[in-house]
Amino acid sequence: MTYALKFQDLSLGYDRHPAVHRLHGEIAEGSLTAIVGPNGAGKSTVLKGVTGSLRPLEGRIAFGGIARDDIAYLPQQSDVDRSFPIVVSDLVAMGLWREIGGFAGLRAVHRARVADAISAVGLEGFERRPIGSLSGGQLQRALFARLLLQDARLVLLDEPFTAIDARTVADLIGVVRRWHGEGRTVLAVLHDVDTVRAHFPRTLMLARELVAHGPTAQVLTAENQFRARQMCEACVGPPHTCGRNAA
């Protein structure tokens, strides 16, 4: 099986202090993988490393035939300014940046794709609604629609189901499963282990370093979870207090 991503002794961090230490392993192409671990385990850091917004302190990430512009990434939702005067369809259309760039206008084909994406996440009829009037779940649906437009082979999701209602979670999991069915590689940072068990065939467990990686049933054991908590508790505080430093 070919890989979409290969972590080769990868250390990532901030100000030369590693938040993720010597991660290794492969994410198979077309796989649906959850990244789990306690708070501060370095889960979001790994996604930032894959998008290129964080450069490795050590090691590297190899991309199995996936170009940087074939990656769609959804950061944590809290960063979106809800008071910004923009309507849903314009927010979603920003996902077309790679196709239309800074100057070209939206053609009929683009508008149709925006409408399809909005419809696919169950937001039909909300196109002209300002984002400030949306609930947390509706905004997350709009951001998923923006991802859909990018038509990327690798999809990275950072806590996509946090603080949203159960019905929205179920609908968005449906979108994720559709991506998986289409052969796209999906890597999602998640907290809820029940969701992971129910919908994610593979899991990568982190505690600033790799705890386990493989089929979800084998990774999400009580023993591994206990070990991950212990490893993170041993590193309370900034990453450099663990006594691990980049070379």
Add this chain to the structure above:
Amino acid sequence: MFDDFFARALAGGIGVALATGPLGCFMVWRRMAYFGDSIAHSALLGVLLGVVLGIDLNGGIILMCVALALLLLLLQQQRRLATDTLLGILAHGTLALGLVGISFLQSVRVDLMTYLFGDILAITGRDLIWIYGGGGAVLVATALIWRPLLAVTVHEELARAEGVRAGLVRIVFTLLIALAVAIAMKIIGLILIVSLLIIPAATARRLARSPEQMALLASTIGAVAVAGGLHGSLAWDTPSGPSIVVAALALFTLCHGGAALASVFFGRVVDSARAEH
């Protein structure tokens, strides 16, 4: 002639308002009011630079504002000092340096009040060319970076992941703020300059339903504030720059206060209608 200087003042003020409206919107959205203030405060050092180098004072102001803007961008990369601390140091430090430096000038007399509070009534034909040329350039450049700047403003990390060159966009935007500040100096002075960028945009925010609408409204509200402030200044013999800011503030209060009153009044009407049912 009375008519001439008033017409020039009006034309200059409206020119500045049109150019600063869209930029002001991004400053409001990106919470950069203090950033603009810091750049404006360095303008006095620019005057000093112009005098010392023997170049056009407007050129000196632009050079200094651009240099400080770039320095701020660079210093924001470090983590030892918080951004607001950094801005506070540079804003007041550069203003103080400018005041002290100008006090050493023996051969040239600099009218500090003009630079601190502006002198819109003294606008010349050359100033108008400067305002409309520079302001036009600012508007065109803002239009060119509009879409990526909007994407970065809504969600920078998402925009970066989608391929927007956020760093470059931020540099261009910062340079445009520096240019706009330099252009607007003559109208309103460095102390009040940011108010002409921020207040019209903050007023428009209440009324607009899209970024483009907000930019247009901000320019219009700024132009109305300039016209209203100038008329008030002539009618009551008040300083022109502060009068323009007071007019902008009145529009802001009218808009936000009116909207708040309307929501209270109509909220009660709706509540009583519900109670009747």
